[in-house]
Amino acid sequence: MTTRELNRRIKASIEEGADEIVIKNPSARHNIAVGVRRPCKITIEGSVGYYAASQLDGPEISIEGNAGWALGENLMSGKITLSKSAGASVAASMRGGEIFIGGNAGARAGISMKGGTLLIAGDSGFLTGFMMQKGRIIVCGDIGDAAGDSMYEGTIYVGGMVDSLGTDAKYEESTEDELIELWAELERNGVAGRPRFRKIVSQKKLYHYDTLERLERTLI
């Protein structure tokens, strides 16, 4: 079955009102379960390639294995659960919903994120939360270099060590209420432990050009 036939089948089954769709032997193929824009349940038994479960609005997708780049890209709503590790750019530009990674995530996790929650049970790579705009990234383990580089808003919570902060990012302490909420979230997702999460947020120093031209000053 080609990827095109597979995705067509998935969408047709949802149209026909299937309660749950199970995909066996995904063979780490790219672009599985792309563009499903309705609530439904899909289980993928095995590892997937790039762009798995991307461009979604509504579904609940569970993947038993690893994933390539850009898992859950542009998610609008719904939930994606990955049992093992994700490649680079997981949750790129996600706008809502939840993504749970049972293992580690690669570079640029939550890049350009615009809403929702990305929860990573393990570590995440460099440039996590790069140019993030809104939403939450929760990393229970460590984060690589340049964490939260050029982020606008939103929060990165980190339980472990951070190799370095990115431009315009800073640490803040989490409040007790935040910690209680985060721990409850870990428990809901079956993640053991109660890390004392630190927050990474924007310093907001890049929000504006420092100066305007003389004429612009009179206009803007």
Next chain:
Amino acid sequence: MVYGNNQIWSQWTVDDIHAKADLGRYRIRGMSTHQRVTHFDDLTFLSTGLTRFPLEGYKEQCSTRVELGGLNAENPLVIETPIYITGMSWGALSANAKIALGKAASMVGTASCTGDGGMLPAEREASDKLIYQVLPSRYGANPNHMATAQAIEIVVGQGAKPGTGGLLMGVKVLDEIAESRDLPPGIDQRSPARHPDWLGPDDLAIKIEQLREATDWQVPIHVKLGACRVSDDVKLAAKAGADAIVIDSMVAGTGASAEILLDHSGIPTVPAIVLAREALREIGLYRKVSLIASGGIRNGADVAKALALGADAVAIGIAALIALNCNRDIPESDFEKEIGLPAGQCNRCHTGRCPVGIATQDPELVKRLDPDEGAERVANFLNSMTMELALLTRSLGKGDVKSLEPEDLAALTIEASVMARVPLVGTDKVFGT
């Protein structure tokens, strides 16, 4: 010491240094490059005489309809004139401007295109054929919106600022715009230059497949490139699976760009089209992958020359804005007072103070542009250009704009001969070959 006829230290250069000495950063403006470049004016058509017969201007048919992106899409983009409205963001432009452009496109049976900021629902309603851009920023990106589009355009680069992302000054990032882009209101928005989910051409091939899957293989996937290393970029985009390639040249317009990029990066439209054509030909995809050219298209002759050089269609930005009243004194406007320059010299789209309601988010200024009247003007302009194009085509003895070819052209300068690969007038010689 300076000024006068001094080539190096011109008045402009001196003013520029003064401005930067005040500012401490690069300068930003809208519109397009100030560089002098070889352009369509340097080419002329060799119309009919005794060797070929013309078609009658107003009687004989001349088809202007083109189909774009038919390689993989079940529903290629069919437009009645090979001129469509390029992607200009709702944010850089007012909602009224976007609606007017969408309506105008529908009135003449062509397409309009979204921009960096997502789809304005009212533009979707106004435009029968809407191209949906997928940009590095992904502001407002929504698969539900994308699914309604007639074509998808992955923006790799723009001619006015290749290698950088969009720019929108805080004065234009007001409530509705900030909300739709998920940005804090009032920030000077500097969009990413790289896509968040793919980097090189191998990834792009997977991204294109993803967008096809997301849209069920129904609509074409375009790739827009800023014209720099045209030959390689075009081949890589075509190999990655693009159905159409938009080549946007160094003279292309912008709502806001660093001036240094506007003036010092990219190549002009004429050589960009020729290099893209030859690149596609080399890999056997010329006329299979559609070629769309943009940058400085102003009238039907520019369109005809772009087509003769090898483009299947063109996209227009600034020309459509001028038809909407950009740089025109209208009764409500006071250019000198409101934007600091007389009508005809304005390039201050980035300030958000557009005196004619086009490049602004100020509710009072936006009112100066009536979307219906604006649509009428842009539709008239599109029709005029299409008539000019058909007129030239018939004068060459051809009944279909798709039959225009390089042999119809001659170059007025040696540079144009080299770049367009057509003979210099008065000679049989194609210089540089």
